[in-house]
Amino acid sequence: MITLLKSGVYYYDGKLIADDEAGAAEIKRLGKSFSRKAGQKGTISYSILSAHNSGDDQNLKIKFDSMTSHDITYVGIIQTARASGMESFPLPYVMTNCHNTLCAVGGTINEDDHVFALSAAKKYGGIYVPPHMAVIHSYNREMMAGCGKMILGSDSHTRYGALGTMAVGEGGGELAKQLVGRTYDIPYPEVVAVCLTGTPRNGVGPQDVALTIIAGVFKNGYVKNKVMEFVGDGIGNLPVDFRNGIDVMTTETTCLSSIWKTDDQVRDYLKIHQREGDYRELKPADGAYYDGAILVDLSKIEPSIAMPFHPSSVYTIRELKENAEDILAKTEEEANKAIGVPGIAINLRKKLRGGELYVDQGIIAGCSGGTFNNIMAAAYILEGRSTGDGVFSLSVYPDSQPVFAELVKNGGIAKLMGAGVIVRSAFCGPCFGAGDTPANGEFSIRHTTRNFPNREGSKPGEGQIASVALMDARSIAVTAANGGRLSAAGDDDVYNHRPAYFFDRSIYDKRVYDSTGKPDGKTELVFGPNIKDWPAMPELTENLLVQIVSYITDPVTTTDELIPSGEAASYRSNPMALAEFTLSRRDPGYVGKAKAVKVLEEGRRKAAGPVPTEIETLYAKLKTIPGCGNTKAEQAGIGSAIYANKPGDGSAREQAASCQRVLGASANFALEYATKRYRSNLINWGILPFLVKDSSAFKTGDWLFVPGARRALLEKTDTFPAYVLGCNTDRITTIELSLGALTDTERQILADGCLINYYKH
Structure with missing residues (x-):
């Protein structure tokens, strides 16, 4: 292929x-x-x-x-x-x-x-x-x-x-x-x-x-x-x-x-x-x-299916049907590792009945599925048939009002509704867990963009689990016609239509507000009670003292795990409220641990009250490191950090980084970063994107001291040492860090503490 x-x-x-x-x-x-x-x-x-x-x-x-x-x-x-x-x-x-x-x-x-x-x-x-x-x-x-x-x-x-x-x-x-x-x-x-x-x-x-x-x-x-x-x-x-x-x-x-x-x-x-x-x-x-x-x-x-929990976990529908027991067992094993919540597991093999795999829900929606041709294909396949009155349901979301209007005019909507399909308005919710969340234990097939854990809206931390597989609208429609029995389009149905499409721009002209190039500076912004300004971010100190508060060993960590989608999305205009959801589905203890480190940093900056015993102990250890004995508190900012093998696959949303930052994060440590966009988000929010070669050198709770972090950043040092101050032990281990390729602007953003600070300067 x-x-x-x-x-x-x-x-x-x-x-x-x-x-x-x-x-x-x-x-x-x-x-x-x-x-x-x-x-x-x-x-x-x-x-x-x-x-x-x-x-x-x-x-x-x-x-x-x-x-x-x-x-x-x-x-x-x-x-x-x-x-x-x-x-x-x-x-x-x-x-x-x-x-x-x-x-x-x-x-x-x-x-x-x-x-x-x-x-x-x-x-x-x-x-x-x-x-x-x-x-x-x-x-x-x-x-x-x-x-x-x-x-x-x-x-x-x-x-x-x-x-x-x-x-x-x-x-x-x-x-x-x-x-x-x-x-x-x-x-x-x-x-x-x-x-x-x-x-x-x-x-x-x-x-x-x-x-x-x-x-x-x-x-x-x-x-x-x-x-x-x-x-x-x-x-x-x-x-x-x-x-x-x-x-x-x-x-x-x-x-x-x-x-x-x-x-x-x-x-x-x-x-x-x-x-x-x-x-x-x-x-x-x-x-x-x-x-x-x-x-x-x-x-x-061939008609294909991406099994939970990644769009790359692909089989043809033919081979899944021929080897259902083995493929489902393998999928369960890999998916349950990805969920990572004790006592919670998906069970797809229970969906097998008489050797056939039955699913509970179908969705055709969004920028990938809700297009005119996809929906018309489903309409022709389902014309005169029924999705049934059992557990299985099918919802279709046209991707725009002009597309919806044309589907009404040419009869596509009537064909779908006549088959029992629920037709809704343009909405991305089914793609990220804000709409059509299945019941606990259910299995959904969707022509949407992603099927990461919890993208369908379930909450494993609260004892809920559901799962999504990605399929094309044509095979979803055939499956719907068969009452939820997983089926591949082309086996029983012929769809070769190329229906004409007529775009009615007046639908947008009457409702979309467009003042491009015509700003009205006298207009006042309307702030709801949840819309908050960004809190102040500190600039990078000469030295850095960070604690690993979350250590993730999954092969890849998605942005959905760093900051979940679904209900959390409603709080994205309020940095501190949203930060409460950080890593909530992957490491529920993260927020509390990050806040505890932030308290130490706030105390350092204010120089108020006695020095916590933990910090005194760390400084005592620093005195044993050659060249670090005279490090002063004002020279070493304190921050939290996460380690993940390969973080940042998935969504571009900056909150995967900004939520860490408002909780006091100073760094990420990784073997590599999954995407440029996540690494850029870290940089723009003043979080140092460190690369390490040996992740076994530290663990959750360990502190890392990075002497001369600011100097190494601005002087473009390729690699530089850091010291692991073991948690509850006297061991001190030297490791090598690097920051990878950075532009001069990115280096200054990191030194200033975030993009906002950079522009203020």
């Missing part, structure tokens, strides 16, 4: 030629002469990045064409930018309300955030999309994306590559930088070609293709922090909606961004959306060079 090439490749006449001995012979036979250096400038990626870059070719300084945020992130971003001197939005900024749409948690606070956003759009000149109108990425596809553009979003699934837009999902700090006129600074990324050939077989949808690619590249890191550039004649065999569905899921590969070759179908899409002027043909130049290649034969992809 997919093949990963070990070498780089050149692009010529629509085909890829490997950068190896055989490829060199082929290039010679063609009478051509290619070079890597020149070829790197022939990619679509280079053409777009260079057009937005004010730095050099290797160190990019990017300014985006527009930005977008939703109601979990925009308050914090605007608050950060306000504190950093912003007076108006210098670029189009879309604020959608698709995450905290429901007001079931916390009383008025979700709607208070929406009112704040509308007042901010008026004051600073922005675009406000009311609740239920559109999910964040659907609005941007319909109204903002265009060929050759770049869009920055505070949501990890910010991907509009199929429309010729290079989009990047980052934490809020990076958006705040754009709002105060700064740039997005990154090294020039490697670019990997994704060559699509063939035509998908009957019943195969975009999620099947996406999951197959994710399974092939996630665990080996083949595209980590790289750009995926889609080429190949197979693109022309895919409707644009289908392409969008693949593209948005590239986030789960840990790539930086994505971009696709464009064609007349993209032109037609933009024309339908009354933006034909945003079209231009994008394609690689002959001789373009890629740092790797993924070959995808669309004709060989």
